[in-house]
Amino acid sequence: MYCLTDTIYALSSGAGKGGVAVIRVSGKEVKTICRVMAGLENPKPRYAYFRPLKAQDGQTIDHALVLFFEGPNSFTGEDVVEFQVHGGQSVITAVYEALSSFENVRPAEAGEFSRRAVVYGKMDLTQAEGIMDLVDAQTEQQRRQALTQTEGKLGQLYESWRTMLVRNMAYLEAFIDFPEEEIPPEKMAVIDEQTSQLIAEIEQHLNDNERGQRLREGFQIALIGVPNVGKSSLMNALTHKDIAIVSQIAGTTRDVVEAHLDVAGFPVILADTAGLREEAGEIESEGIRRAVRKAEKSDLILYVQDMVHYPEIEPLPEALEHIPTYIVWNKQDMYPSTTVQGGYAVSAKTGAGIHALWSDITNYLKETFAPRGNGAITRERYRVALTACVKSLRSAMVAEELELKAEDLRLAARALGRITGRIETDELLDVIFRDFCIGK
Numbered sequence: 001m002y003c004l005t006d007t008i009y010a011l012s013s014g015a016g017k018g019g020v021a022v023i024r025v026s027g028k029e030v031k032t033i034c035r036v037m038a039g040l041e042n043p044k045p046r047y048a049y050f051r052p053l054k055a056q057d058g059q060t061i062d063h064a065l066v067l068f069f070e071g072p073n074s075f076t077g078e079d080v081v082e083f084q085v086h087g088g089q090s091v092i093t094a095v096y097e098a099l100s101s102f103e104n105v106r107p108a109e110a111g112e113f114s115r116r117a118v119v120y121g122k123m124d125l126t127q128a129e130g131i132m133d134l135v136d137a138q139t140e141q142q143r144r145q146a147l148t149q150t151e152g153k154l155g156q157l158y159e160s161w162r163t164m165l166v167r168n169m170a171y172l173e174a175f176i177d178f179p180e181e182e183i184p185p186e187k188m189a190v191i192d193e194q195t196s197q198l199i200a201e202i203e204q205h206l207n208d209n210e211r212g213q214r215l216r217e218g219f220q221i222a223l224i225g226v227p228n229v230g231k232s233s234l235m236n237a238l239t240h241k242d243i244a245i246v247s248q249i250a251g252t253t254r255d256v257v258e259a260h261l262d263v264a265g266f267p268v269i270l271a272d273t274a275g276l277r278e279e280a281g282e283i284e285s286e287g288i289r290r291a292v293r294k295a296e297k298s299d300l301i302l303y304v305q306d307m308v309h310y311p312e313i314e315p316l317p318e319a320l321e322h323i324p325t326y327i328v329w330n331k332q333d334m335y336p337s338t339t340v341q342g343g344y345a346v347s348a349k350t351g352a353g354i355h356a357l358w359s360d361i362t363n364y365l366k367e368t369f370a371p372r373g374n375g376a377i378t379r380e381r382y383r384v385a386l387t388a389c390v391k392s393l394r395s396a397m398v399a400e401e402l403e404l405k406a407e408d409l410r411l412a413a414r415a416l417g418r419i420t421g422r423i424e425t426d427e428l429l430d431v432i433f434r435d436f437c438i439g440k
């Protein structure tokens with residue numbers, strides 16, 4: 001249960017011992033804390049002070065760099081102070097204890113600084129989520145996508161759509177309130193035209209190959225094939241790590257083994273699976289089911305074959321037919337004279353052909369993730385809301401009565417507002433969040 005009127009604090013630098021620890025404090029008590037703990041009566045905003053940092057009893061905890069930000073010109077929009085202290089655990093604990101000794105000051109909950117920033121209008125929800133992604137970004141391309149989102153482009157796009165809808169809705173409502181007035185037909189035509197244009201624009205935005213989500217969550221590649229063709233060996237060759245079990249007994253890889261890779265800045269999750277085959281033992285059948293299930297959710301399948309059977313290929317299970325597939329002929333070292341067409345000849349043993357395979361996968365990744373149109377949808381919740389928005393807009397297009405049309409536009413606007421965290425009556429939201437404790 002937490003309250004927005006509390007002053008909150010947290011370690012903003014990473015956990016564990018470090019040279020310097022940054023403790024961030026936000027809220028109404030910040031100026032008092034600056035006075036009592038750092039001896040700063042009227043701290044100059046954005047100015048670095050070097051001060052003895054004291055507990056309320058006057059004991060010096062550490063010497064700290066003190067940075068004060070005056071609301072609304074701070075990350076959260078409230079008064080904020082950051083203490084840079086020495087990174088030892090006991091220093092951090094002592095600062096925590098000192099902070100907690102003030103009235104209405106408590107540790108922040110997860111994401112609470114960002115939440116306040118959203119509530120106080122410093123950023124929209126997509127930006128806050130962008131910050132989360134930036135902190136989590138493992139690869140270069142993930143970092144770029146997250147950075148774009150923190151810059152607010154996606155939120156601005158949705159806000160511009162929503163503003164247009166709210167304006168049109170308000171216009172229609174004006175006529176609902178004055179039924180003696182007829183809405184000018186040309187104005188009605190403009191509203192319908194804008195609605196249908198927005199439908200087209202959102203549908204185009206939704207038709208994104210899910211690249212934003214895939215970049216955020218990782219591009220899934222599954223190694224599929226009958227037992228003993230060398231899937232696990234290829235997993236090792238492709239990752240240069242011995243993470244998959246390799247054996248001569250068919251059916252060793254009973255579950256799915258995954259490797260997280262950074263391929264030219266793209267996050268790739270490579271999965272080794274149990275072999276596909278008919279007459280399998282019970283545990284292995286489960287492995288096979290999991291293999292198919294895993295592969296069903298993959299973005300790319302490497303369908304591995306033993307070159308001894310070249311060019312014969314068993315068809316893939318029907319459930320996997322729609323997924324882009326590369327045919328990979330393995331054990332090329334044993335059949336050096338065979339020339340492969342329509343696939344890749346590789347040897348997990350010697351490493352032959354692995355580079356060429358990676359090179360084509362990399363090009364495929366670049367193509368898949370090439371930026372298109374107006375920003376990427378990075379979360380399923382955006383997709384859900386956008387789909388709901390389109391549904392309401394379609395309904396607005398065919399609504400005969402003014403009231404129904406206006407209501408549909410309202411629902412469409414609200415769906416967009418759910419993405420950015422804005423609803424029609426911002427003032428109401430402000431009141432709710434500013435003056436009440438959530439959960440009460």
Ligand SMILES: Nc1nc2c(ncn2[C@@H]2O[C@H](COP(=O)(O)OP(=O)(O)O)[C@@H](O)[C@H]2O)c(=O)[nH]1
Nearest residue numbers: 227228229230231232233246247331347348349
């Ligand atoms: N000669 C040769 N043998 C291979 C190659 N790749 C795998 N093998 C062998 O094929 C057998 C099965 O390999 P494994 O990776 O366990 O196959 P999986 O069942 O598809 O995972 C093992 O004895 C491997 O040493 C290769 O490129 N060349």
Ligand SMILES: [Mg+2]
Nearest residue numbers: 231232252253
């Ligand atoms: Mg295996």
